[in-house]
Amino acid sequence: MTSPELVPILKHMLNQSPSLDLVFQALADPTRRAMVERLVRGPASVSALAEPLRMSLPAVMQHLQVLEASGLVRSEKVGRVRTCQVVPSTLRTAEEWIGERRTLWERRLDRLGEYLAEHPDHPQDGSAP
Numbered sequence: 001m002t003s004p005e006l007v008p009i010l011k012h013m014l015n016q017s018p019s020l021d022l023v024f025q026a027l028a029d030p031t032r033r034a035m036v037e038r039l040v041r042g043p044a045s046v047s048a049l050a051e052p053l054r055m056s057l058p059a060v061m062q063h064l065q066v067l068e069a070s071g072l073v074r075s076e077k078v079g080r081v082r083t084c085q086v087v088p089s090t091l092r093t094a095e096e097w098i099g100e101r102r103t104l105w106e107r108r109l110d111r112l113g114e115y116l117a118e119h120p121d122h123p124q125d126g127s128a129p
Helices: 006-027 030-040 046-050 057-070 088-118
Strands: 073-078 081-086
Touching (some): 006 030, 006 057, 030 081, 046 081
């Protein structure tokens, strides 16, 4: 049986999951997270993003393609320079999903704390009475 508080979250998750899956898959890689961290500070060219990384430019481009496919990053080419920037709304979607989970667990822990406060006679070390 599904609890009433989970129904709106479940509906929201079903509506968000394909794009959210791509976002979390993209962020699963440390190189891509480093790129996003750099782009949060402002737009950067591909060569600027590649500079601190120990990889070829084609490898950097592959990482950027994953970030673009997830919707986390968009790029624009002007002349010979491709400039990338983060897409804040996509980042917010992931942040909201994580925040909803955090809120749910905080409520559960609060309820557990209230229960334990109301029942102080129960052992707290996990052993049976």
